[in-house]
Every structure is written in structure tokens, then in C-alpha cells.
Amino acid sequence: MYTEVNLCNTDNLLIVLKFLRAQLPQSIFPWQLLTYVYQNVLTRDDIYTQVFVDNLTEIKCVIILYSAFGLVPHWNLIENYIRNCTIVCDKEYTKDILVEMLSKCIPWKQRVMFCAVEQNYITPVIEEFVAEKKIGSYKIWRYIQFELDKNVFLEKSKILPTTVPEGIEIRPLQPEDALFMIEEGGYTPDDLYSVTQIQFCIKNLCSMGAYRHGKLLCWRLLQYDGSLDMVYTVPEARRLGLSSLLSVRLAAEIFKIQERVFGHTALNNRNSLGLAAKMGFHETGICDWIVFEPKYTCAKGDPQQLDVLKSSI
Structure with missing residues (x-):
């Protein structure tokens, strides 16, 4: 039944x-x-x-x-x-x-x-x-699967780097960024991302982007399913710590609108695992x-x- x-x-x-x-x-x-x-x-x-x-x-x-x-x-x-x-x-x-x-x-x-x-x-x-x-x-x-405890995050955020590199502006993404994100990130139809989807998340949920002279260099957003997702840095802007800065700021914004902050990362994605650990995420299972x-x-x-x-x- x-x-x-x-x-x-x-x-x-x-x-x-x-x-x-x-x-x-x-x-x-x-x-x-x-x-x-x-x-x-x-x-x-x-x-x-x-x-x-x-x-x-x-x-x-x-x-x-x-x-x-x-x-x-x-x-x-x-x-x-x-x-x-x-x-x-x-x-x-x-x-x-x-x-x-x-x-x-x-x-x-x-x-x-x-x-x-x-x-x-x-x-x-x-x-x-x-x-x-x-x-x-x-x-x-x-x-x-990992999750961030709010109290742990508040303590961690006191010691995490907050300095924004010179010439970089960090702010919420704009709907017009969506097409660039799809093209620059190399997403394929099998990734099931669409411009419409990204624009919805930008307009209705939380997102963060790093810009230099108006050009988008790094982004991260909250997906329509409630998970942290879609983090990417263009090659010329890597090793500036932008992904970490965006992730911390985005997590703070997410806690304002929902009870839990969570995400998923592949077992062999050491960069994502390292960033998650620094922010205070803890593993809640394998899925x-x-x-x-x-x-x-x-x-x-x-x-x-x-x-x-x-x-x-």
C-alpha cells in the first residue's frame, strides 16, 4: 500500500x-x-x-x-x-x-x-x-554529507581569514551572472544545471560572488534543495582564498534563513573536505x-x- x-x-x-x-x-x-x-x-x-x-x-x-x-x-x-x-x-x-x-x-x-x-x-x-x-x-x-553547527561556526569564524585581496569586491551574485557561470564553469547538460535554476537561487536564496573590475572570479550559492553547492573559481584567480571567504560569508547568510547548513562532496575531493573542516563542518554520513x-x-x-x-x- x-x-x-x-x-x-x-x-x-x-x-x-x-x-x-x-x-x-x-x-x-x-x-x-x-x-x-x-x-x-x-x-x-x-x-x-x-x-x-x-x-x-x-x-x-x-x-x-x-x-x-x-x-x-x-x-x-x-x-x-x-x-x-x-x-x-x-x-x-x-x-x-x-x-x-x-x-x-x-x-x-x-x-x-x-x-x-x-x-x-x-x-x-x-x-x-x-x-x-x-x-x-x-x-x-x-x-x-557534512553539516555545520551554528555555535561551532560562530567560534571558527573568529579565527578564519577575513581579509579581502586588494581590488576584489565580494557581494551577492546577480541574475545576469548565471549564463557566465554555466559557460565558464564548464557545466554540461548531465550536471542538470540551467540558467533558470541559477537565477532562481540568486533571486530567492543566498549567493556570494567575488568580482574584480566587474568580472566574476569566484562564486558559491545555496541550491533550491537547501544545500551548499556550485563553488568555482576561474583559473587566474585561484590561490587567493576567495572560495574560503565566500563560503564563510555565505554560511553566515544561510543561517539567517534556515536552521541547518549542509552540503555534499565527493569522497576524493580533498580541497572541499579541507575547506569544510576549517569552517567547522562535521561529517554526518555517506550517501x-x-x-x-x-x-x-x-x-x-x-x-x-x-x-x-x-x-x-
């Missing part, structure tokens, strides 16, 4: 958020995402959200389907695009309830990206399900991003189907 939650019913949404809060820190990604929906920072139609639970009166498993912001133009076309999925399940129910919900709630005939799923007991269930059903293939990327490729696809007719992701960038 499963139920699709009516996100227009705030009482039901609060029930789901209560369950997710009880599962923190493992559930921080979907918890913050739905918190934005509850707060109307995001609307259901911004990311085409669907939330499924096994039983609304006593939740044991939550599956959230959504799309990357700015990549899907209409509800009728979500089958033509990759669907993101994040899952939180009580560990003891992964062999029955989770398996049943995977069968009934996941659109296995289209590309699916499972985001920030618990590697120890959710990833193996997905792997086994795909293998047994012989419905496609998958790849796994493993990340460290996986799993990209599922279906054996058979099912997509609705769309005149823009060719190169559909690129058309949004």
Missing part, C-alpha cells in the same frame, strides 16, 4: 516533515527540500514534486520524486526528463515496505537519479531490485547518487525532445 500526499494540504505535509525530522541527519536533504515547499520558497510546480508514503498515519517510508528546477516546462512533459528521487525509510522496513514502494512509485521507464540515499541500507535494496527485475542499468557516485538508465523508455511527444536538457541551458 502507498499514498500520494496532497502537498496543498499543509497538515499532511507537516506530518511528512515530522517523520523526516525524526530521521535527521540522514534525512536532511529531503527534509530541507520539503521545508522549502512548505514555506512556499518552492512551489509544487517549480520542481514537479510528488510525495509518496506507505501510511500517512504511521509513516515508515517516504519517496519524493521531483525534477531539477528550470529543466521541465510543463507537468505533461515530466516523462521526457530525468526524474530525481530521494528516499527515507526506517531501516527495518527496507526489505518489505521499501521494495513494494519502489515497484509502485518509481517511474522505471525513464531515467531516474536517486539523490542522497543512505548507502548502507537503501542503495543495496535499489541495486537488488534493478538486478532482479532486469529493467536497466545504473551508476553510483558516493559522497560525504549515494544513483543514476538509473532504463532498458526501455517511455516518453511523451515533445517537439523539443532532441537535446532536451541542452535546450534549457
Whole structure:
């Protein structure tokens, strides 16, 4: 059995958020995402959200389907695009309830990206399900999830470097920076970033950029899912400490609008791990991003189907 939650019913949404809060820190990604929906920072139609639970009166498993912001133009076309999925399940129910919900709630005939799923007991269930059903293939990327305690950050910020290099201006990003960020950062359609998405984050959330003579040199922003993301420094401005300066200032701004500051970084990204440690972040677990490729696809007719992701960038 499963139920699709009516996100227009705030009482039901609060029930789901209560369950997710009880599962923190493992559930921080979907918890913050739905918190934005509850707060109307995001609307259901911004990311085409669907939330499924096994039983609304006593939740044991939550599956959230959504799309990357700015990549899907209409509800009728979500089958033509990759669907993101994040899952939180009580560990003891992964062999029955989770398996049943995977069968009934996941659109296995289209590309699916499972985001920030618990590697120890959710990833193996997905792997086994795909293998047994012989419905496609998958790849796994493993990340460290880390979180910043506000009191620790306040103490750390007293000793972190604050001097801005001469000729550099640090300020929030501007919407017109988005196209440059996509092009200069070398992001590809598979990264699922769009100009629309970046502009939304700049306008509605927190961001920081370092500029010299008006040119953007370094940036970092808060993503629509609530995570710290998209940090980049152009080659000629590296080793100036700009990434560290932006990260500290951005974290301070994020704490003004949300309870928790968190992010993810690849296991082998030593630079990000070092910066996170200096700021006071602590590891809260290892999680996986799993990209599922279906054996058979099912997509609705769309005149823009060719190169559909690129058309949004």
C-alpha cells in the first residue's frame, strides 16, 4: 500500500516533515527540500514534486520524486526528463515496505537519479531490485554529507581569514551572472544545471560572488534543495582564498534563513573536505547518487525532445 500526499494540504505535509525530522541527519536533504515547499520558497510546480508514503498515519517510508528546477516546462512533459528521487525509510522496513514502494512509485521507464540515499541500507535494496527485475542499468557516485553547527561556526569564524585581496569586491551574485557561470564553469547538460535554476537561487536564496573590475572570479550559492553547492573559481584567480571567504560569508547568510547548513562532496575531493573542516563542518554520513538508465523508455511527444536538457541551458 502507498499514498500520494496532497502537498496543498499543509497538515499532511507537516506530518511528512515530522517523520523526516525524526530521521535527521540522514534525512536532511529531503527534509530541507520539503521545508522549502512548505514555506512556499518552492512551489509544487517549480520542481514537479510528488510525495509518496506507505501510511500517512504511521509513516515508515517516504519517496519524493521531483525534477531539477528550470529543466521541465510543463507537468505533461515530466516523462521526457530525468526524474530525481530521494528516499527515507526506517531501516527495518527496507526489505518489505521499501521494495513494494519502489515497484509502485518509481517511474522505471525513464531515467531516474536517486539523490542522497543512505548507502548502507537503501542503495543495496535499489541495486537488488534493478538486478532482479532486469529493467536497466545504473551508476553510483558516493559522497560525504557534512553539516555545520551554528555555535561551532560562530567560534571558527573568529579565527578564519577575513581579509579581502586588494581590488576584489565580494557581494551577492546577480541574475545576469548565471549564463557566465554555466559557460565558464564548464557545466554540461548531465550536471542538470540551467540558467533558470541559477537565477532562481540568486533571486530567492543566498549567493556570494567575488568580482574584480566587474568580472566574476569566484562564486558559491545555496541550491533550491537547501544545500551548499556550485563553488568555482576561474583559473587566474585561484590561490587567493576567495572560495574560503565566500563560503564563510555565505554560511553566515544561510543561517539567517534556515536552521541547518549542509552540503555534499565527493569522497576524493580533498580541497572541499579541507575547506569544510576549517569552517567547522562535521561529517554526518555517506550517501549515494544513483543514476538509473532504463532498458526501455517511455516518453511523451515533445517537439523539443532532441537535446532536451541542452535546450534549457
